[in-house]
Amino acid sequence: MEIVRYLKSFDRSSFDCGVPELNDWLRTQATQKEAANNTRTFLAIDDDKIVGYYATTTYRLELDEVAVAFGSGKRKFPVPAVLLARLAVDKKSQDQGIGARLLVHALTEFARAGESVGFEVVVVHAIDADAVTFYARFGFQQFEGHPLHLFMPTKDLMRTLGRG
Numbered sequence: 001m002e003i004v005r006y007l008k009s010f011d012r013s014s015f016d017c018g019v020p021e022l023n024d025w026l027r028t029q030a031t032q033k034e035a036a037n038n039t040r041t042f043l044a045i046d047d048d049k050i051v052g053y054y055a056t057t058t059y060r061l062e063l064d065e066v067a068v069a070f071g072s073g074k075r076k077f078p079v080p081a082v083l084l085a086r087l088a089v090d091k092k093s094q095d096q097g098i099g100a101r102l103l104v105h106a107l108t109e110f111a112r113a114g115e116s117v118g119f120e121v122v123v124v125h126a127i128d129a130d131a132v133t134f135y136a137r138f139g140f141q142q143f144e145g146h147p148l149h150l151f152m153p154t155k156d157l158m159r160t161l162g163r164g
């Protein structure tokens with residue numbers, strides 16, 4: 001399995017992670033969002049097939065999220081962030097460590113980007129409660145009031161990846 005930058009030549013029609021919204025996004029949105037520099041998508045490829053993907057973009061913390069991440073009244077808008085908007089693994093390839101590898105790849109790409117573009121927090125949007133558990137295992141914390149939104153301060157990310 002290798003993880004590569006998005007290429008529209010790979011067949012997206014048979015990808016099925018069990019969550020229609022995440023399948024549809026890859027099929028119908030990924031190409032145009034990539035072309036528009038709106039999201040960056042990376043694909044996990046095995047035997048010439050897409051077995052997983054993730055998509056990232058920029059983000060700005062909302063005021064209530066700022067209060068959770070930094071303490072009430074401590075910080076003013078805006079707090080720049082990056083967002084891991086989607087991450088999915090095909091049902092046939094789940095439970096083999098591919099989701100974890102995609103997440104570590106995404107975090108490594110964020111850490112690299114963080115050396116040339118400033119952002120204070122990495123945010124992930126989980127699709128459901130199961131996904132929250134998946135991200136929490138990797139050190140992401142939940143935003144109070146936004147149970148499907150989680151965050152990791154960039155300084156923790158850099159420290160974890162030995163770049164702090």
Ligand SMILES: CC(C)(COP(=O)(O)OP(=O)(O)OC[C@H]1O[C@@H](n2cnc3c(N)ncnc32)[C@H](O)[C@@H]1OP(=O)(O)O)[C@@H](O)C(=O)NCCC(=O)NCCS
Nearest residue numbers: 017087088089094095096097098099100127130131133134
């Ligand atoms: C969640 C998902 C990405 C996990 O991918 P995966 O390749 O099956 O996960 P991995 O095999 O890499 O598992 C990594 C670890 O997370 C755990 N894990 C996997 N799926 C989990 C879930 N749904 N809930 C909680 N923990 C989970 C595994 O047990 C494993 O732990 P371990 O290292 O202690 O054994 C995948 O199940 C998926 O695509 N689900 C549908 C879409 C979705 O929920 N996307 C996530 C957020 S948008």
